[in-house]
Amino acid sequence: MAELNTAEGGNKKHGGKVRSKKMSTKVDLTPMVDLAFLLITFFMLTTTLNKPNAMELNMPKKADVPEDKIPINEELLLNIILDKDNTVWWYEGQTANNLKKTIFANEKGIRDIIYWKQRKLAKDYGNKDTMIVLIKATDDANYENMVDALDEMDITGIKRYAMQDVQAPELEAIKNGGTGTTVPE
Amino acid sequence: MPKVKIPRKSTSIDMTAMCDVSFLLLTFFMLTSKFRPAEAVPIDIPNSRSQIKLEGVMTISVAKDGAAFFSITKREDRIALLDRMTIKYPQLKNLTNNQKTAFVGLDMFGFSIADMPQILALNPDQYKAYKQKGIPMDSSNCELGDWILQTRYVDQKMKVAIKGDKTSSIKAIKQVIYALTEKADIHKFNLITTLSGNSATTTTEPTESTETK
Numbered sequence: 352m353a354e355l356n357t358a359e360g361g362n363k364k365h366g367g368k369v370r371s372k373k374m375s376t377k378v379d380l381t382p383m384v385d386l387a388f389l390l391i392t393f394f395m396l397t398t399t400l401n402k403p404n405a406m407e408l409n410m411p412k413k414a415d416v417p418e419d420k421i422p423i424n425e426e427l428l429l430n431i432i433l434d435k436d437n438t439v440w441w442y443e444g445q446t447a448n449n450l451k452k453t454i455f456a457n458e459k460g461i462r463d464i465i466y467w468k469q470r471k472l473a474k475d476y477g478n479k480d481t482m483i484v485l486i487k488a489t490d491d492a493n494y495e496n497m498v499d500a501l502d503e504m505d506i507t508g509i510k511r512y513a514m515q516d517v518q519a520p521e522l523e524a525i526k527n528g529g530t531g532t533t534v535p536e
Numbered sequence: 537m538p539k540v541k542i543p544r545k546s547t548s549i550d551m552t553a554m555c556d557v558s559f560l561l562l563t564f565f566m567l568t569s570k571f572r573p574a575e576a577v578p579i580d581i582p583n584s585r586s587q588i589k590l591e592g593v594m595t596i597s598v599a600k601d602g603a604a605f606f607s608i609t610k611r612e613d614r615i616a617l618l619d620r621m622t623i624k625y626p627q628l629k630n631l632t633n634n635q636k637t638a639f640v641g642l643d644m645f646g647f648s649i650a651d652m653p654q655i656l657a658l659n660p661d662q663y664k665a666y667k668q669k670g671i672p673m674d675s676s677n678c679e680l681g682d683w684i685l686q687t688r689y690v691d692q693k694m695k696v697a698i699k700g701d702k703t704s705s706i707k708a709i710k711q712v713i714y715a716l717t718e719k720a721d722i723h724k725f726n727l728i729t730t731l732s733g734n735s736a737t738t739t740t741e742p743t744e745s746t747e748t749k
Contacts, residue, residue: 380551
């Protein structure tokens, strides 16, 4: 049916009149279909890959009215401060007197600290989702650090977190070098 | 009883119909797909696990040096936006039609209102060579906030995305966030990231912390 007939010199030996052989007009379209589907796949893949991924970020509205300010339990707080050269400082509660230094890493880094705090809250309060993380960044940090920190929230499943400005006592504590680098077990 | 003879059929099928369909699909995909607009500055975006897809957004890009650029995808919106900005900044009334078309043709821009007439008068080659300084976004002169706010008036549902370079300083990002929250009263926005290569290792991470009591 769909086959390309190739001319075979069958008539030649009769000599004289050269009769042009009737050729089938049908061409095998299989390679063409192959090519078309290949191109389709290419276009489909490239168009969907081109759409950027995005993460959502909600910023709190400024609470001007005192009633909007809800007091929270200090023990639920974990503060993460992003600093230059991809370093991360962290402390619990509201006062930065036990500031510790760490890094972004899958193990022995900020992620293990978040897991540790979650375990602790699960034990003390029966629910790890009570945890609140405050992410702060000094002016020396870069944008990648911020995205990494927010990504860390997604990975560890933190439900309540916020971006905040870094406070003066924290900057002071960073200048003093913190109180160590141990990751609690 | 006579034997039923099964006629021998050729195994080759007519490919014409399939070829038609596949080329139809091919043309469809080629025509519907859009080219990525040329970027005024190269931006190396950070990685994350997030996989939310965005469409029809206004994008605020932050370059390595902290300069902010603004872009919206729809051309009709750009015309409306320029009209709204003219109300806010009367000096834009002096723009010629040519300058207006030049503005609508820009996919991404990063210049102040004061520089605008002069930059829009450049021809494409000169424009390419011109290094844009970024839209002013200090708290005293926050033109970026006005661009965002006026775009929101043009299309209230348009989402906002921040596209920052990995190495850009947090200071610039904070200024953009300031413009969004304080000037335009937008508290929900997106950060554009690429899917990280080590996502497979991070998704298998959750250990004992996933158990809830």
